[in-house]
Amino acid sequence: MLAVQEVGLSPDYVPYLQAWELQRQVHADVVAGDRPDTMLLLEHEAVYTAGKRTESHERPSDGTPVIDVDRGGKITWHGPGQLVGYPIVRLDEPVDVVAHVRRLEGILIDALRAHGVEGYRVEGRSGVWVRRPLSEDKVAAIGVRVQRGVTMHGFAINCNNSLAAFRTIIPCGITDAGVTTVSEVVGADVSPRDILDTVSRAFQHEYAGVTA
Numbered sequence: 001m002l003a004v005q006e007v008g009l010s011p012d013y014v015p016y017l018q019a020w021e022l023q024r025q026v027h028a029d030v031v032a033g034d035r036p037d038t039m040l041l042l043e044h045e046a047v048y049t050a051g052k053r054t055e056s057h058e059r060p061s062d063g064t065p066v067i068d069v070d071r072g073g074k075i076t077w078h079g080p081g082q083l084v085g086y087p088i089v090r091l092d093e094p095v096d097v098v099a100h101v102r103r104l105e106g107i108l109i110d111a112l113r114a115h116g117v118e119g120y121r122v123e124g125r126s127g128v129w130v131r132r133p134l135s136e137d138k139v140a141a142i143g144v145r146v147q148r149g150v151t152m153h154g155f156a157i158n159c160n161n162s163l164a165a166f167r168t169i170i171p172c173g174i175t176d177a178g179v180t181t182v183s184e185v186v187g188a189d190v191s192p193r194d195i196l197d198t199v200s201r202a203f204q205h206e207y208a209g210v211t212a
Contacts, residue, residue, distance in 0.1 A: 046079035081161025
């Protein structure tokens, strides 16, 4: 069973450190068997976060503060207009982190297709990608951590957020591809709330047996 919890969407943006503390609390409960697998869905206040593999030249060129976190991956931005999901789930033994990431990608590809986005995987690069006229752009980013067999962190779908914040960093450490939004791809305004139910249902279908 997977419990889905809406933590906060516009205008009730969630500070990153507040959500990180909630993640840790939920993770501890799932590890202890005190609550079922749980997915948190929210929009963050604007923030840069850097995974463990982030290099100094990939950080903001204007000196903007960055929160260093314990997930995989590199630097990214979270903020208004982006739907962030933290699936905190127990993985089967033996733990296969790559398989978990591929599973998240598949769920997001299915969910975004319902909104007119034909996303796909790119070999060697996590996340969901779309073909744009002049480039191959990422529409959803993924970064996870597994501790004691239970996952933390998760995904971020660019819905109708500004892309300006990505211009001062090297997002996810990738220099030869871009970043886009659902709204940009489909040519209409699509907010995190617009896709919330679709994403929830996609996870419900995949994990089969959900409490909302």
